[in-house]
Amino acid sequence: MKVLIVGHFNETAQSKITGYFPQDWNVIIVPPGQDMQHHIEDCQVLIPEHIQVDPSLLASAKKLKLVQTGAGYDNVDIPACTQLGIWVANAAGVNAQAVAEHVMALMLAYYKNIPFLDHFMKNRMDEHHLEYTGSELEGKTMGIIGLGAIGKKVAAFCSAFDMNVLAYARNTEVPSDGIVKMTDFDTLLSTSDIVSVHVPLTEQTKHLMNKTVFQKMMSSALFINTARGGIVNQTDLIDALKTGVISGACLDVYESEPLPIDSELRTLDNVILTPHTAGMPDGRKFHQKRYDFFIKNIKRVQNGEEPESRLNQLL
Numbered sequence: 001m002k003v004l005i006v007g008h009f010n011e012t013a014q015s016k017i018t019g020y021f022p023q024d025w026n027v028i029i030v031p032p033g034q035d036m037q038h039h040i041e042d043c044q045v046l047i048p049e050h051i052q053v054d055p056s057l058l059a060s061a062k063k064l065k066l067v068q069t070g071a072g073y074d075n076v077d078i079p080a081c082t083q084l085g086i087w088v089a090n091a092a093g094v095n096a097q098a099v100a101e102h103v104m105a106l107m108l109a110y111y112k113n114i115p116f117l118d119h120f121m122k123n124r125m126d127e128h129h130l131e132y133t134g135s136e137l138e139g140k141t142m143g144i145i146g147l148g149a150i151g152k153k154v155a156a157f158c159s160a161f162d163m164n165v166l167a168y169a170r171n172t173e174v175p176s177d178g179i180v181k182m183t184d185f186d187t188l189l190s191t192s193d194i195v196s197v198h199v200p201l202t203e204q205t206k207h208l209m210n211k212t213v214f215q216k217m218m219s220s221a222l223f224i225n226t227a228r229g230g231i232v233n234q235t236d237l238i239d240a241l242k243t244g245v246i247s248g249a250c251l252d253v254y255e256s257e258p259l260p261i262d263s264e265l266r267t268l269d270n271v272i273l274t275p276h277t278a279g280m281p282d283g284r285k286f287h288q289k290r291y292d293f294f295i296k297n298i299k300r301v302q303n304g305e306e307p308e309s310r311l312n313q314l315l
Contacts, residue, residue: 001302002026002063004039007049020291040064045298048075055080066301068294070287071095071150071279072228073311074201082312089307091293093149095279099226100153102278103196104161106250109272110222111135138162143192145169145208146199146227147180154196155180166192189216194224201228209233214240221246226278229254238264241271252278 003021008031018027028043030036032051037060040046045066046053053067053076066087067076073090081088109115112134120130142158144151147169155165159179167180168188189195195217199205209223210233217223223246225232234255240246248270254263257276265271280287297307 001045001298002028002039002043003045003047003298004036004043005029005047005049006032006036006051007047017291020288021295045301047294051075053077053081058084058086061086066298066307068297068307070290072200074228074230076311078312082314085314087301087307087314088311089297089309090311091290091297092309094289094293095287096149096153098280099150099198099278100157102252102274103154103224103226104157106224106226106252106272106274107137107194107222110248110250111137115272140164140193141166141191143168143188143195144180145185145188145195145197147182148198150226151196151198152180154198186216189213190218192221193218194222196224197227197231199227199231201230205231207231207233209237211236211239214245217246219244219247223249224251225249226252229257234265238268241268248272252276 021027141164144167250272
């Protein structure tokens with residue numbers, strides 16, 4: 001079994017990842033580029049961390065049986081894979097705990113003004129001149145867009161903080177736990193103190209959060225995105241933050257990644273930024289739960305079974 005992982009990893013991470021797979025598998029880790037093209041020809045499994053899986057790439061993948069992604073799969077042309085008889089699967093839910101915890105960390109940092117207070121202390125400023133504003137989470141309304149594994153985990157955490165939880169989701173049954181109240185999109189926007197996005201990036205969700213949507217939110221609202229940058233029209237978000245249409249934002253993902261050094265987001269005081277690390281529970285470059293899932297799924301395909309969390313159906 002030849003497994004090709006395409007991404008940017010340092011030597012330590014590469015050694016840890018390759019050592020985690022069964023010893024009789026040929027696991028190759030390469031950055032995007034010419035070496036990748038050489039290995040794609042005879043690999044059975046592709047794990048595309050930092051590349052687009054499109055028809056031009058698939059044309060060289062003569063032996064490919066499975067494209068296995070993490071939680072997100074917007075970089076994979078699923079119809080093209082299906083036409084070629086290649087399974088596509090993601091690892092839905094494996095990073096739910098990590099992302100949900102990150103959402104809470106961002107929310108607490110924002111309302112408790114942690115970045116400002118940390119800067120204040122480290123710069124040895126006079127505490128008698130501290131002008132500090134903060135807020136409690138209790139009683140605030142969290143609006144969750146998308147109620148999959150991550151959205152449900154966020155809802156449970158918010159309930160533990162005595163928050164009210166609203167959710168909007170397509171084709172989702174109303175949860176029976178009594179924590180979440182399902183509502184329509186516009187009501188969620190207009191009545192939530194915090195709006196957090198937890199949907200995949202698809203043609204339907206691209207730029208879901210735009211100027212019109214931000215204008216429907218309360219001027220005191222906080223916007224959180226730990227899903228995918230393309231769900232947000234970033235120019236519209238920056239304008240909303242600068243003009244007071246919304247109060248602030250906490251972002252882990254961006255339309256262009258890594259976030260450009262000259263991005264205006266880096267200059268805004270009402271924004272907290274992290275570098276797409278929400279889903280990494282045990283290291284920037286190694287995610288044990290994810291690789292456990294990958295190995296299990298590869299073995300299923302190796303045995304002629306359908307992969308778990310498949311995104312297509314082969315005839």
